Amino acid sequence: MKPESFWLHSVSSFIKICKFAIRFWILFLVFASCSPAEAIVPHFSFVLENIQHPAFNIRSANIRLTGTPPSAFEINLGELTLGNKKWRNLHMRCHRTHIDRQLISCPEGELRLGAQSLSLTFQFSLRDKQFDLAIQSLPLKKPAEKWQLTISWQQEKWQSTLKIVNGDGKFLADLLPWEDDQIQIKQARLNGDIHMAGDRAAISVLLAQIRVSELSFNDVSGLHAGEQIGLYLDLNAHKRRDVWRWRSKFVWPEGEVFWQPFYFVGKGHQLTARGVVHDQHVRITQAKLNLADMGEADFSALINIQKRTLQQAKLSAENLVLSALFANIIRPLAVETALAETEATGRASITWHYQDTVNQSLTVDLQDMSLIDAHGRFAVEKLNMHLPWNGNESRNGAIQFASAQVLGISVGATTVSVKTKGMTVSIPHAEIPVLDGELQVRNFGALLQPSGWQWQFNGRLLPISMEKLTESLRIQPMFGFLSGTIPKMSYANSTITMEGELVSGIFDGVAVARNLVLTGPFSMTPHLMADVAMYHVDLDMLTRAYSFGNIQGRVDVEVNDLELINWEPVKFDAKLASSAGNYKRRISQAAVKNLIALGGSSAVTVVQRSFLGMFEQFSYAEIGWGCKLRGRICYMSGIRSPSKSNAGYVLVKGSGIPAITITGYNSEVDWPELLKRLEHAIESGAPVIH
């Protein structure tokens, strides 16, 4: 039996039990009056083997009344089943029972219910039409605990009041028909009144004012638990023509609750609601939820009791405090996403409409929001957003922010018009300032799939200074400008994929990035894969920029299968070669020394070494260098791959007068060591000759 129907049955059952008691009493009086006057000990015993009811089951009930007044009255139940709770050997005994035509009273009695012993007194008066029952736990506790029930009736109408003083909530909870794996009440203290009134077996008034203190509960896993909770409940419900009209107030002033994944502390959170119950439906016509620190939400709802489904809901919340909303709700839900370590400030407003098991509309407004990632991966300042959504129609919204930062790259003030329809969000066009350039987004479309959000766009990148970009990314400085056309950039399953070519002007040449795939951009180990090529790069500009020693000429560079993990290269096939064409080909003495230093055991011939110091510049015909990076090892090659007979490879092939040829012999170089030497050569402006 479901818990909600259990109590309806219980109340009607109680009425039936009272009726049964009256009939039993009349039967007893008949029996007593018919007994011979000389009978020594009046004795009445009534045995029922089985009583079945939808709300309870009784086996082996034995009712005994013995002795002359005051008689002893006893009820023994072999087994009582209420819902899925079962007790064996229940015992109620009234030591002195006064019985006359108008009254049954028990001024001193005892009830044993499971392991619990209770003192019991009751008085059943036909003259006053009233039943009084008082129960106290044994042994008597401090503060004193008392449950006091009064039922009175006039013809068909009745009313009852239960007064609870320091009631043991655990005892009450143990009577409830919980499932085994559900929440278990560990302790609770109850104070208050419950008043009910009705007609025959039906209730028409229910008033309750209950204060709960020291409430602690948990489930087996500990993922749903509360400790030292204080609560106040005020319920007022009246039934007229099969319709219950109710209003309630629920206040949570103290205690803490962990309800996976949320953790809340009682700070005076308050829920007030009113509505009706009719025809197996609960309608909440007006409700207000006030969460301390966070703000207020008004809502209404329609719930089907039988199906336990939400049929309709409307919610409106204005000026919610985003810092508290993030801390209490969003971050716990986003524990495995980039939002897990974010701090937010600002305000949010939300309206939501749900009907017929479908979300009908949702509008989110953000006011002056700032969002900052604790790891510095992204941030946005003064974000204002109006984002309406309707399940059936398209809606127009807007997003604007004063500034932002993504992976160290600054983004300027931006205003974007947004269109939503179904599960898609589209931005026809957006101009986003990036460093000293601009990203022009066209045809942005985002779609929510079961696996998460997917989006794509095309557009253009207007020139961004490579110097500013490399400085922002904190990588080796580069000069020139990055720009290009983006035929298609898409995101799915934490992976950004770029189709087409991203072209940049770099050192008077052209750099092209293709096949760009970035996985887990905001994870701890982002992976980037790409093919990069640079054409006709001016070595004069390049070497001047890095203080490497001057080289004049032009080179083409191809870096295929480039793979960066955590922004550091772990794999690539790189090839640098002199560009075709006629141009000046000179290399300075300092650059030669640096090249030798980089090669470790690279060498020039002894003869060449002898006149290295005699000239400032040398002529060359061709420059070539190759590196296959695998993990930490760079497998080097030169203009031509080294032959088996001769392990050396030519890096610079001399030509003219004075000419110099540099040959490398180290075919395997530790990549971090090579970078260290390069940095040292650039920083010192002077090579270290090994």
Next chain:
Amino acid sequence: MIWVSLSFFLYTSLANAVDFKASSSAVTRLKQNIKQRHSQLIPFYDSGAVGLTHDGQVVLRDANAVPLSSRQPINKLVAAENQDRNALYREIAIANDHPEWENDIRLTFAQRWIKWARPGWWYQQENGSWQKK
């Protein structure tokens, strides 16, 4: 029986073949993260709140052993630890130039974590049951 022996042979061969010291900046960073987080997890291993699973992860196995106000932080800690552990297995496989070894590396690590666990810590057996070391 032959298949079991063969599987065992292949497994131990793989374990020997994998260079667990193979490193990249990602592996180094992940190891540092795991090392730093370990000291925060120790009290929860000690109390039995957190246990080591047979697939190389950690799990909040008894939230009742954790004060209520700490249950959300420990959830976050466990989620972050598992993210790093999963990434570590993947990155070591990549550093060995064999991404397909990820699952075998995970299982080998799972055995190591359990082997290195202190007495009193809880670990999950192959059949899913929990055992106190």
